[in-house]
Amino acid sequence: MDENLVDLVVTSSPHIRDKAKVPLIMRGVLIALMPATIAGLYFFGVGHTLGVIIVSILSAVVAEYLSCLIFRTKATVYDLSAAVTGLLLALTLPPSSPYWMVAVGAFVAIILGKWIFGGIGSNPFNPALVGRAFLMISWPTYMTIWVKPFTQSVFPPTNAITTATPLSIIKLRGFSELLAMFDGSRLIMYKSLFIGNVAGSIGETSVLLLLISGIALIAKKIIDWRIPAGFIGTVFVLSAVFNRDPIFSILSGGLFLGAFFMATDYSSSPIIVKGRLWYGISLGVLTVIFRQFGASPEGVMFSILIMNCFVPFFDKMLPRVYGYLAPKRRTNI
Amino acid sequence: MKEFTFKTGGVHPEENKMTKDSPFVPLTPPAVAVIPLSQHIGAPNTPIIKVGDHVKIGQVIGSVNAFVSAPVHATISGEVVAIELRPFPLGTKVPSVIIKNDFKEEWVSDLKSIESLESSSKEDLIKNIRDKGIVGMGGATFPTAVKLSPPKDKVIDVIIANGAECEPYLTTDYRVMMEYPEKIINGLLVEMKITEAKHGIVAIETNKKDAAVLLEENVKKRGLDNIEVVLVKTKYPQGGEKQLIKAVLRKEVPAEKLPLEVGAIVQNVGTLKAISEAVFEGKPLIERGVTISGSAIKKPGNYTIRIGTTVTDIIQQTGGLTKKLRKLIFGGPMMGIAQSTIEVSVTKGTSGILFFGEEVLEMTPQDEMSCIRCSRCVDWCPIGLMPLLIDHAWRRDDIKLTETLNATDCIECGVCSYVCPSKRHLTENVRNAKQKILKQRKIEIAKQAAFEKIKAFKEKKAQEAKEKLDEGEKVNG
Numbered sequence: 048m049d050e051n052l053v054d055l056v057v058t059s060s061p062h063i064r065d066k067a068k069v070p071l072i073m074r075g076v077l078i079a080l081m082p083a084t085i086a087g088l089y090f091f092g093v094g095h096t097l098g099v100i101i102v103s104i105l106s107a108v109v110a111e112y113l114s115c116l117i118f119r120t121k122a123t124v125y126d127l128s129a130a131v132t133g134l135l136l137a138l139t140l141p142p143s144s145p146y147w148m149v150a151v152g153a154f155v156a157i158i159l160g161k162w163i164f165g166g167i168g169s170n171p172f173n174p175a176l177v178g179r180a181f182l183m184i185s186w187p188t189y190m191t192i193w194v195k196p197f198t199q200s201v202f203p204p205t206n207a208i209t210t211a212t213p214l215s216i217i218k219l220r221g222f223s224e225l226l227a228m229f230d231g232s233r234l235i236m237y238k239s240l241f242i243g244n245v246a247g248s249i250g251e252t253s254v255l256l257l258l259i260s261g262i263a264l265i266a267k268k269i270i271d272w273r274i275p276a277g278f279i280g281t282v283f284v285l286s287a288v289f290n291r292d293p294i295f296s297i298l299s300g301g302l303f304l305g306a307f308f309m310a311t312d313y314s315s316s317p318i319i320v321k322g323r324l325w326y327g328i329s330l331g332v333l334t335v336i337f338r339q340f341g342a343s344p345e346g347v348m349f350s351i352l353i354m355n356c357f358v359p360f361f362d363k364m365l366p367r368v369y370g371y372l373a374p375k376r377r378t379n380i
Numbered sequence: 381m382k383e384f385t386f387k388t389g390g391v392h393p394e395e396n397k398m399t400k401d402s403p404f405v406p407l408t409p410p411a412v413a414v415i416p417l418s419q420h421i422g423a424p425n426t427p428i429i430k431v432g433d434h435v436k437i438g439q440v441i442g443s444v445n446a447f448v449s450a451p452v453h454a455t456i457s458g459e460v461v462a463i464e465l466r467p468f469p470l471g472t473k474v475p476s477v478i479i480k481n482d483f484k485e486e487w488v489s490d491l492k493s494i495e496s497l498e499s500s501s502k503e504d505l506i507k508n509i510r511d512k513g514i515v516g517m518g519g520a521t522f523p524t525a526v527k528l529s530p531p532k533d534k535v536i537d538v539i540i541a542n543g544a545e546c547e548p549y550l551t552t553d554y555r556v557m558m559e560y561p562e563k564i565i566n567g568l569l570v571e572m573k574i575t576e577a578k579h580g581i582v583a584i585e586t587n588k589k590d591a592a593v594l595l596e597e598n599v600k601k602r603g604l605d606n607i608e609v610v611l612v613k614t615k616y617p618q619g620g621e622k623q624l625i626k627a628v629l630r631k632e633v634p635a636e637k638l639p640l641e642v643g644a645i646v647q648n649v650g651t652l653k654a655i656s657e658a659v660f661e662g663k664p665l666i667e668r669g670v671t672i673s674g675s676a677i678k679k680p681g682n683y684t685i686r687i688g689t690t691v692t693d694i695i696q697q698t699g700g701l702t703k704k705l706r707k708l709i710f711g712g713p714m715m716g717i718a719q720s721t722i723e724v725s726v727t728k729g730t731s732g733i734l735f736f737g738e739e740v741l742e743m744t745p746q747d748e749m750s751c752i753r754c755s756r757c758v759d760w761c762p763i764g765l766m767p768l769l770i771d772h773a774w775r776r777d778d779i780k781l782t783e784t785l786n787a788t789d790c791i792e793c794g795v796c797s798y799v800c801p802s803k804r805h806l807t808e809n810v811r812n813a814k815q816k817i818l819k820q821r822k823i824e825i826a827k828q829a830a831f832e833k834i835k836a837f838k839e840k841k842a843q844e845a846k847e848k849l850d851e852g853e854k855v856n857g
Contacts, residue, residue, distance in 0.1 A: 052701050052703075052704055052705055053701075053704075053705045053722055054704060054705070054706060055705065055706065055707065055708055055718075055719060055720055055721065055722070056706055056707055056718070056741055057471075057718045057719070057720050058707075058718055058744055058746075059718075059805065059807065059808035059811070060713075060714060060715050060716060060717065060718070060792075060794050060797075060807065061713060061714045061715070061744075061794030061795075061797050061798050061807060062707065062709055062713045062714075062716065062718065062734075062736075062740055062743070062744060063393060063394075063548065063713040063714070063740070063743055063744075063798065064743045064744060064797070064798055064800075064803060065391070065393070065798050065799050065800075065801075067756070067799065067801040068801050068802075068803070069749055069752055069801045069802055071801070072752075072754070072801055123750075126749070128752075166750060167750050167752055168750045168751050168752040168753050168802075169750070271755075271759075313752045313753045313754045313755070314752060314753045316753075317755075318753055318755035318758050318766065318768065318769075319755075319758065319766075320758075320759065365766075366388075366758070366764040366766075367764055368635070368763060368764045368765060368786045368789055369388065369622060369626070369632055369633075369635075369762070369763040369764055369789065370622070370632050370633055370634050370635035370636075370637070370763075370789060371634075371635055
């Protein structure tokens with residue numbers, strides 16, 4: 048036999064691998080975010096809004112690249128995680144955000160949110176939300192200017208009509224005021240909220256499209272249904288307890304964007320199945336408490352950032368190991 | 381037919397069972413056979429022939445007087461030309477008997493078989509299985525006679541014939557079921573007689589439904605109402621002993637214990653066929669069905685191959701390679717062992733030999749990406765472990781933590797590495813941790829024993845000294 052035909056390599060089993068790779072998962076998330084992004088462009092005008100999205104993604108990717116240089120690691124730009132962070136950040140920003148602020152937010156998200164902890168997989172907080180929280184605290188004026196849909200049509204956006212988000216109308220003026228804006232009909236209000244024809248962040252308004260994308264991600268087994276289901280379900284039930292309209296509560300604010308795309312971030316969510324359900328429920332409780340008693344009308348962002356701190360706790364809800372009657376108690380993980 | 385499955389974890393890799401429809405073809409016996417002297421788990425055999433001896437097929441060439449052992453037989457007739465170290469599929473070199481074939485195909489004459497199952501005793505049957513060198517042919521190679529002799533206080537309730545064959549590529553068990561359903565049921569009846577088990581269950585994955593139908597027909601035809609054929613979902617690792625017991629019996633084998641704790645014995649269908657041949661035909665385990673498959677072999681198929689045939693022979697006899705051979709795997713792609721040489725030979729535990737080119741190397745890159753905590757390994761682990769945490773602990777050399785994380789319960793099925801999107805070597809590291817823990821435990825036991833000995837010795841000395849002193853006092857007093 049020809050000796051040249053044999054050149055054996057020995058590795059440990061298994062010798063075959065699943066097709067799933069980090070870049071493929073991130074690409075899946077990017078594709079899933081496309082409908083909400085396009086809806087944002089549709090409602091808030093292509094000109095300035097598209098600029099916000101592009102600046103955010105580009106800044107995030109550049110920040111990632113620079114971080115790889117500074118921290119002297121292998122370039123991780125190609126795993127697309129920075130692009131996902133950039134897009135997620137853009138979708139949580141007001142459509143009228145100035146470009147320089149978006150760029151600062153993206154840099155903070157990647158460097159303070161992710162790289163000082165060691166890069167992908169090591170960040171205890173959701174990087175996009177770290178960026179947004181930074182902007183929220185630093186430039187609250189810019190972060191609370193909300194554009195009425197279909198008014199920010201030209202570039203630069205001089206003619207945009209500003210308004211308040213449904214949640215802030217409730218906070219400041221009460222539910223009946225809000226209802227009056229929709230001709231007093233709850234059905235019309237629900238419909239507008241569900242379609243996304245209300246003021247809000249670029250990607251958070253269209254609940255319908257977020258729901259479709261979220262279900263697609265669950266079907267593709269990229270995210271676990273327990274976090275969004277626990278989160279949204281708890282907000283629904285608890286809002287009713289606090290005498291808030293439950294349907295309005297789940298349709299308004301950044302709940303769907305947060306539940307499907309932010310709370311499910313791999314490195315800042317629990318790895319244990321049971322823990323993920325309780326994590327989702329805790330997020331829901333915290334969000335309703337913030338909305339009801341907090342100074343700010345919205346509660347999703349800070350709920351997620353706060354619950355991120357408790358992920359190690361949820362990771363102690365150990366699954367039962369085959370052959371043991373009850374989960375082993377452990378203290379030192 | 382009822383359908384069962386285990387719930388926790390499990391994956392479904394691409395099946396690639398392309399040799400499904402090719403029946404067993406006997407391969408010409410090799411000109412030179414390299415037969416490893418020990419092909420089982422347990423005490424190693426010693427050679428009982430000398431260089432220069434003439435041996436016949438079925439003659440015992442290696443055995444040892446120990447409980448956990450199985451003899452090895454000559455698989456061709458001819459002259460023993462050497463007894464030396466040769467490569468073994470587990471990656472080591474073991475003493476092997478090299479026999480030069482005289483192509484006379486002479487068999488030994490004193491092979492014992494039984495007349496009927498009713499007229500023979502349990503001890504006779506076990507002795508017969510032991511003498512024929514039967515071991516678990518699914519890959520574990522545990523001596524079958526030992527498996528069938530549980531401690532007196534354990535009651536065996538059910539024998540499960542394992543026809544799941546969940547590994548991709550492999551079709552050996554499937555072909556055995558399609559071609560020898562009669563012998564499988566015979567083997568099952570022998571085992572049930574030995575262990576006094578009341579039930580027999582044949583478990584087959586749903587992608588081999590035709591085999592299940594065939595076996596059920598056979599059972600019905602013979603009027604055996606204590607044997608049931610069931611389907612199990614096509615899911616890896618359905619054929620794992622623990623998973624199969626959970627699926628079929630809804631019971632869990634207690635951690636670090638054997639299946640007989642729950643009154644069950646799981647036996648591969650190929651082993652059952654070999655038992656039937658050993659008991660009723662007197663045939664020792666000298667050949668076995670092997671799936672030859674993969675992208676780099678010209679004629680994939682199922683072959684009946686004499687034990688001791690080298691891979692070099694197999695490549696030549698099956699028409700050669702199609703491309704550069706980069707990976708040679710003994711067993712399936714999930715749990716099989718990559719070989720470093722083609723000089724290695726077929727043993728009793730070789731269920732398949734897979735030949736791959738460059739493309740499989742690309743599938744298992746050596747450089748890992750960072751763990752992104754996606755928890756796919758946790759979600760899909762069939763045992764309920766957390767491979768990523770065990771991996772982290774192993775990397776920072778925290779063996780104690782890997783032990784608290786139940787690394788010793790790992791069945792090494794390979795699912796965690798398979799699903800990892802960062803292509804991290806999870807199975808490898810969990811296996812490393814497991815082996816290190818087991819080694820430490822052994823050392824700990826040896827240490828304890830040594831301490832006990834020293835303590836006993838010191839006490840004895842002290843006693844003696846005291847006695848001497850007493851005597852002295854007596855003399856003085």
